[in-house]
Amino acid sequence: MSNETLTQQKKNGYSLNGFSHNEIGDDHLYTGIETPMKPDAFLLSDEEKKEKIANLFGEIMDVMGLDLTDDSLKGTPKRVAKMYIDEIFSGLHPKNKPKVALFDNKYHYDQMLVEKNITFYSNCEHHFVPIIGKAHIAYISSGKVIGLSKLNRIVQYYAKRPQVQERLTNQIAEELKNILQTEDVAVIIDAKHLCVSSRGIKDDTSATVTSYYGGKFNTPSKINELFNYINNQ
Numbered sequence: 001m002s003n004e005t006l007t008q009q010k011k012n013g014y015s016l017n018g019f020s021h022n023e024i025g026d027d028h029l030y031t032g033i034e035t036p037m038k039p040d041a042f043l044l045s046d047e048e049k050k051e052k053i054a055n056l057f058g059e060i061m062d063v064m065g066l067d068l069t070d071d072s073l074k075g076t077p078k079r080v081a082k083m084y085i086d087e088i089f090s091g092l093h094p095k096n097k098p099k100v101a102l103f104d105n106k107y108h109y110d111q112m113l114v115e116k117n118i119t120f121y122s123n124c125e126h127h128f129v130p131i132i133g134k135a136h137i138a139y140i141s142s143g144k145v146i147g148l149s150k151l152n153r154i155v156q157y158y159a160k161r162p163q164v165q166e167r168l169t170n171q172i173a174e175e176l177k178n179i180l181q182t183e184d185v186a187v188i189i190d191a192k193h194l195c196v197s198s199r200g201i202k203d204d205t206s207a208t209v210t211s212y213y214g215g216k217f218n219t220p221s222k223i224n225e226l227f228n229y230i231n232n233q
């Protein structure tokens with residue numbers, strides 16, 4: 001593709017393989033494993049961010065015609081700002097990354113360990129509406145193990161940011177591989193996207209499943225064994 005064509009596409013709002021920004025958002029495409037962040041993303045303190053978000057969200061409410069002097073609404077901008085920074089998007093800040101300690105695998109357990117049905121809430125980065133799902137995680141120890149609750153915390157950390165499910169799956173897998181010092185990691189995510197069920201196509205019955213199988217998990221026998229564990233009631 002010529003430089004002239006690329007330049008014209010950018011002017012017309014095209015960015016990824018000829019797709020427009022709207023098409024990328026509606027089709028839930030994503031541009032890489034890293035969450036897109038500005039270089040100066042953490043220059044402002046959390047309190048400064050909350051103040052700016054509250055002011056801007058108040059403007060949005062005002063544009064929509066809402067009466068910000070009403071007792072029920074006047075605290076909403078600050079509540080939204082606090083929710084964004086302290087709760088649903090807290091995974092954007094590295095300071096909130098869970099601290100994980102490794103322990104020797106003294107039991108010499110060399111089979112897969114599975115933590116299933118980890119409930120998480122995230123938000124679609126294209127429309128900022130909820131993604132609600134469950135994550136199933138498995139790993140085979142290379143000599144080290146981590147506390148079970150840390151698996152949940154890793155899922156929550158990466159879920160608490162604007163996300164795309166494929167990226168979330170890969171981010172969790174890469175984090176576990178780095179911590180556990182092994183390629184033998186599997187991640188399966190089964191989630192419902194409210195941007196699909198509450199807007200656009202408005203399909204309230206479909207769900208999205210993504211997976212990552214690394215090392216020893218990338219074989220039919222291990223995948224079948226993993227699914228037997230997950231489906232075992």
